[in-house]
Amino acid sequence: MGRLISIASGKGGTGKTTTTANLSIALGKLGFKVCAVDADLTMANLSLVMGIDDASVTLHDVLAGRNLIKDAIYATAFENVYLVPAAIDWEHVIRADPRKLPEATQELKGMFDFVLIDSPAGLQMDAMNAMLSGEEVLLVTNPEISCLTDTMKVGIVLKKAGLAVLGFVLNRYGASENDVPPDVAEEVMEIRLLEVIPEDPNVREATLEGIPVVEYKPKSEGAQAFMSLAEKIARIAGVKARVMG
Ligand SMILES: Nc1ncnc2c1ncn2[C@@H]1O[C@H](COP(=O)(O)OP(=O)(O)O)[C@@H](O)[C@H]1O
Ligand SMILES: [Mg+2]
Numbered sequence: 001m002g003r004l005i006s007i008a009s010g011k012g013g014t015g016k017t018t019t020t021a022n023l024s025i026a027l028g029k030l031g032f033k034v035c036a037v038d039a040d041l042t043m044a045n046l047s048l049v050m051g052i053d054d055a056s057v058t059l060h061d062v063l064a065g066r067n068l069i070k071d072a073i074y075a076t077a078f079e080n081v082y083l084v085p086a087a088i089d090w091e092h093v094i095r096a097d098p099r100k101l102p103e104a105t106q107e108l109k110g111m112f113d114f115v116l117i118d119s120p121a122g123l124q125m126d127a128m129n130a131m132l133s134g135e136e137v138l139l140v141t142n143p144e145i146s147c148l149t150d151t152m153k154v155g156i157v158l159k160k161a162g163l164a165v166l167g168f169v170l171n172r173y174g175a176s177e178n179d180v181p182p183d184v185a186e187e188v189m190e191i192r193l194l195e196v197i198p199e200d201p202n203v204r205e206a207t208l209e210g211i212p213v214v215e216y217k218p219k220s221e222g223a224q225a226f227m228s229l230a231e232k233i234a235r236i237a238g239v240k241a242r243v244m245g
Contacts, residue, residue, distance in 0.1 A: 002033075002112040004105055005166070005233075006134030008158065010150025012043075012121040014140045015171035018203060020118035021049045021212040022223070023138075026230030028080035029214070032113040035073065037084045039101060039117045039130035042093055044086030046118045050076050051210045052085050060087040062104055063096035069104045073111075078215060082112070098129035105133040122150075123157055131158055138233070139168035139191065143179035152189050166236060167192035169229060175199035195229040197222060 007020045017040070024036040038046035038059060047053060052074055061067040062084075072084050084104075087093065108115045119130035131137060137158050141151040151168065159165050170185050173196050186193040200222030206213035214223045 002109045002115055004109055004115045004117065004133070004135045006117045006119050006131040006137045006158075006163070007140060008119045008127070008131045008137050008151075008154050009121050009140045009147075010123075010152075010154050011142075011147050014121070014142050014147060014151070015169070015197070016040075016121070016140050017046050017049055017118050018207065018212070019138070019140050019169060019171065019197075019226070019229075020046055020116050022214045022226035023230055023233070024050075024081050024114075024116050025078045025212055025214045026227045027114050027234065028078055029227070030230055030234055031080065032234065033080050033082075033111075034114045034116065035082045035084060035108050035112040037105065037108070037115060037117045038086035039133065040120045041086060041096055041098055041126055041130070043120065044088055047083065047085035048210070049207055049212060050078075050081075050083050052076065052083055055085040058087040058092065059084050059104070060092035060096040063098060063100045064092070065097075065100070069107050070111075073108075077211075084108070098126055101129050101133040123154060132161055132163070134163060136164040136166050138166050138194070139189075140171055141168055141185070141189070142172050143170055143176075143181075143185060145180060145188070148180060148185055148188050152191065155189070155191050165191055166233065167194035169195050169197055171197045172199045173197065194232055195225055197225040197229070 202220040206216035
């Protein structure tokens with residue numbers, strides 16, 4: 001059985017989608033069969049970031065009860081990596097019932113080694129449904145105090161709800177001299193710091209090209225940090241993760 005990992009944060013724009021895309025491809029490179037799920041149902045952009053923008057069946061159709069999840073799985077251009085894309089038009093968005101997400105992701109669990117769920121930010125209902133459809137959670141934050149504390153709140157709520165908190169990623173580190181240093185961030189969060197991802201212009205350039213940075217510029221600092229994150233996550237056994245959080 002595969003591992004279901006939600007990618008979550010307190011605020012928007014911290015790098016959840018970027019992390020989902022790069023971690024998926026990095027795990028694929030390590031030989032795991034991976035499915036990334038675009039579960040940010042109203043602000044979906046993982047599909048675009050991963051180069052799929054013309055899917056005929058989407059997660060929204062599945063959540064509207066129109067299609068089965070197996071019909072919404074697409075092979076990507078990246079080795080071992082599949083995607084369940086989202087629709088972006090409002091007609092699809094209003095018909096989709098986010099409460100059906102856990103059932104859909106459970107089905108994926110039997111088909112993949114890793115299922116990564118790109119979730120909306122915060123603790124509103126949509127975000128809760130997406131995050132709780134995972135069994136483990138990887139938190140993504142930026143090195144600013146309000147971002148850290150918001151993400152910490154999400155971590156606390158999800159832990160209470162029974163998810164295993166794998167740890168957090170400190171993304172976009174080094175952009176400002178006022179950045180909270182990694183050791184201080186870990187102290188504030190009281191959650192294990194898994195990886196520091198530097199601010200790297202290659203990450204954004206890659207996004208614009210529609211090819212996530214681990215594939216676009218594998219030697220860049222950003223790409224290497226995502227590869228290192230994937231290796232760490234692969235080493236944490238699913239069961240062991242339960243007692244760590
Ligand atoms: N480490 C990084 N270095 C530079 N730019 C980054 C980095 N991580 C993310 N970005 C950029 O930040 C923006 C927001 O990232 P995104 O993954 O969409 O955030 P979220 O999904 O949390 O809203 C994107 O333009 C992305 O390319
Ligand atoms: Mg996003």
